[in-house]
Amino acid sequence: xxxxxxxxxxxxxxxxxxxxxxxxxxxxxxxxxxxxxxxxxxxxxxxxxxxxxxxxxxxxxxxxxxxxxxxxxxxxxxxxxxxxxxxxxxxxxxxxxxxxxxxxxxxxxxxxxxxxxxxxxxxxxxxxxxxxxxxxxxxxxxxxxxxxxxxxxxxxxxxxxxxxxxxxxx
Ligand SMILES: CC(C)(COP(=O)(O)OP(=O)(O)OC[C@H]1O[C@@H](n2cnc3c(N)ncnc32)[C@H](O)[C@@H]1OP(=O)(O)O)[C@@H](O)C(=O)NCCC(=O)NCCS
Numbered sequence: 001x002x003x004x005x006x007x008x009x010x011x012x013x014x015x016x017x018x019x020x021x022x023x024x025x026x027x028x029x030x031x032x033x034x035x036x037x038x039x040x041x042x043x044x045x046x047x048x049x050x051x052x053x054x055x056x057x058x059x060x061x062x063x064x065x066x067x068x069x070x071x072x073x074x075x076x077x078x079x080x081x082x083x084x085x086x087x088x089x090x091x092x093x094x095x096x097x098x099x100x101x102x103x104x105x106x107x108x109x110x111x112x113x114x115x116x117x118x119x120x121x122x123x124x125x126x127x128x129x130x131x132x133x134x135x136x137x138x139x140x141x142x143x144x145x146x147x148x149x150x151x152x153x154x155x156x157x158x159x160x161x162x163x164x165x166x167x168x169x170x
Pocket of ligand 1 (some may be wrong): 118
């Protein structure tokens with residue numbers, strides 16, 4: 001059994017260690033990390049999964065981002081990682097589904113991510129939904145995926161996914 005909990009400051013070092021373990025070295029050089037520089041993750045959507053022994057088995061975080069000239073607000077999903085010894089047990093799916101439900105409940109309407117479409121399509125992410133979006137290079141456009149949490153949320157939304165600013169035009 002896994003318990004899904006909000007990430008706290010005490011979890012932070014363990015979560016960073018898990019991300020280092022799950023991702024290739026140099027993960028913070030990826031373009032997605034430039035969208036995270038100097039911006040806090042969305043605390044209500046930063047979740048950890050702990051097993052019966054309280055060991056960290058998985059974690060997910062989201063960052064707020066803006067899109068294009070209008071500065072439409074969106075969530076950037078990730079990083080999400082499951083400990084290598086716990087992969088394939090449905091924990092990734094649990095973390096993603098639970099956090100997306102919470103995101104919708106908090107009023108977010110758009111989610112973007114850079115990842116493998118064969119994995120994320122089961123959660124409703126498609127290239128099609130993000131077709132009018134650009135992402136800071138170097139990013140393989142085939143990996144830029146999006147999902148509307150509210151029908152039509154991406155209608156008329158186009159342009160570069162950029163770092164969050166309080167002012168949409170900023
Ligand atoms: C991706 C990840 C979070 C999935 O977590 P998980 O708990 O293993 O996933 P689940 O148990 O929910 O789902 C397993 C299924 O997803 C599939 N899957 C996992 N990663 C996949 C990928 N990159 N592309 C396609 N399918 C993938 C598995 O083959 C398995 O398929 P099945 O259901 O047909 O057997 C985990 O494998 C992980 O931490 N990977 C390393 C970090 C990473 O790549 N994060 C995502 C960044 S885009």
